[in-house]
Amino acid sequence: MKILITGGAGFIGSYLGIYLVQKKHDVVFLDNLSFGYLENLSSQNFSEQKLHFIKMDIRDAQVNRVLKDTDVVIHLAGISSLPECQRNPADAYAVNVSGTLNILEAARYNNVKRVIFSSTSAIYENEKVFPLRETTLCQPTLMYSLSKKHAEEVCRSYQKLYGMDIVILRFFNTYGPHMDFRRPNPPLISYIIQCLLNKETPILHSDGQQARDIIYVDDVIALCEMALTNKKVKNQIFNVGSGKTYTIQEIYNAVAKTFGLTDIKPIYRTSKLLWDKYPQLFEGEYSFQAKFLEKEVNKYTLASIAKAQKFLGWKPKVSLEEGLRKTIEFAMKNK
Numbered sequence: 001m002k003i004l005i006t007g008g009a010g011f012i013g014s015y016l017g018i019y020l021v022q023k024k025h026d027v028v029f030l031d032n033l034s035f036g037y038l039e040n041l042s043s044q045n046f047s048e049q050k051l052h053f054i055k056m057d058i059r060d061a062q063v064n065r066v067l068k069d070t071d072v073v074i075h076l077a078g079i080s081s082l083p084e085c086q087r088n089p090a091d092a093y094a095v096n097v098s099g100t101l102n103i104l105e106a107a108r109y110n111n112v113k114r115v116i117f118s119s120t121s122a123i124y125e126n127e128k129v130f131p132l133r134e135t136t137l138c139q140p141t142l143m144y145s146l147s148k149k150h151a152e153e154v155c156r157s158y159q160k161l162y163g164m165d166i167v168i169l170r171f172f173n174t175y176g177p178h179m180d181f182r183r184p185n186p187p188l189i190s191y192i193i194q195c196l197l198n199k200e201t202p203i204l205h206s207d208g209q210q211a212r213d214i215i216y217v218d219d220v221i222a223l224c225e226m227a228l229t230n231k232k233v234k235n236q237i238f239n240v241g242s243g244k245t246y247t248i249q250e251i252y253n254a255v256a257k258t259f260g261l262t263d264i265k266p267i268y269r270t271s272k273l274l275w276d277k278y279p280q281l282f283e284g285e286y287s288f289q290a291k292f293l294e295k296e297v298n299k300y301t302l303a304s305i306a307k308a309q310k311f312l313g314w315k316p317k318v319s320l321e322e323g324l325r326k327t328i329e330f331a332m333k334n335k
């Protein structure tokens with residue numbers, strides 16, 4: 001099957017794409033390298049063959065040509081950093097919403113059989129009923145979450161107006177090899193791992209008792225693979241979480257234990273400093289309201305994964321200990 005992965009040099013895209021190449025699919029990796037890295041496609045995990053990579057922006061008109069003869073598009077490209085989207089809301093919308101539109105339009109012209117769109121658990125940010133279900137009416141406020149919600153609406157429009165087959169996957173916090181650690185606010189687990197690799201004290205926020213649903217990348221990939229062709233999932237939305245929550249302190253302890261570095265204790269500071277690397281957000285008359293940072297830091301997430309279990313027979317398999325061990329092994333090997 002010919003599969004095009006947008007965001008193919010990013011964390012999930014590269015990991016998923018390499019897996020699909022190993023499964024003998026014909027995979028094209030498309031990325032503009034704004035947040036992704038070519039080294040993700042040449043990691044020590046993979047040396048079988050040269051991968052088909054195209055450096056291109058998803059907003060480029062040439063996307064139409066690139067999608068020729070593609071069976072499935074897995075659309076993962078996007079600006080996925082929350083403070084980055086908040087700092088550059090116009091870019092966030094241009095990439096996450098208009099970019100998605102460009103991909104869907106090209107998919108329509110090229111008779112792509114299915115598009116799989118990567119949405120996010122962040123769109124549930126204002127919800128208070130748990131576990132979070134796909135049927136919830138989401139009304140997010142932050143720019144990242146809002147842009148993904150609007151991209152979902154664009155997908156819905158293409159499903160209805162053109163009869164296209166678009167599966168929406170709402171990823172919860174995903175961790176594993178290839179996770180980025182270089183951006184100013186890296187994902188929590190990659191940040192902790194980098195600190196401990198360098199024997200530095202991690203700076204975390206709030207009191208560590210806030211809890212998230214986190215999922216190992218192999219489980220995410222298993223679901224993506226199942227969603228490639230399964231007829232029952234046409235135009236469905238699925239939560240992709242583990243259905244389990246862990247507090248930040250528990251996650252920290254598990255990483256530190258895997259490293260054998262339990263003597264390093266993290267520093268917890270006020271949530272208000274979470275985005276201190278983005279001072280522009282706090283300048284001027286209308287400065288970003290600190291109460292939203294507290295809300296974001298202390299946000300609780302727990303996915304209902306019953307729908308994916310029912311439609312696909314999918315179930316996460318990797319324990320936190322095993323997932324962390326594999327992630328840390330990769331980080332140490334590629335230090």
Ligand SMILES: NC(=O)c1ccc[n+]([C@@H]2O[C@H](COP(=O)([O-])OP(=O)(O)OC[C@H]3O[C@@H](n4cnc5c(N)ncnc54)[C@H](O)[C@@H]3O)[C@@H](O)[C@H]2O)c1
Pocket residue numbers: 006007008009010011012013030031032033034035036037056057058059075076077078079080095099118119120121122170171172173174175180
């Ligand atoms: N990793 C998670 O925990 C998580 C959770 C929820 C949702 N998601 C979503 O899943 C997708 C993949 O996540 P990820 O963690 O691999 O993110 P990532 O940032 O590692 O990868 C995204 C990739 O998209 C590329 N990209 C950005 N703008 C582009 C553009 N205009 N044209 C072409 N490529 C562009 C980047 O260079 C990057 O390689 C993202 O859309 C993200 O929002 C991820």
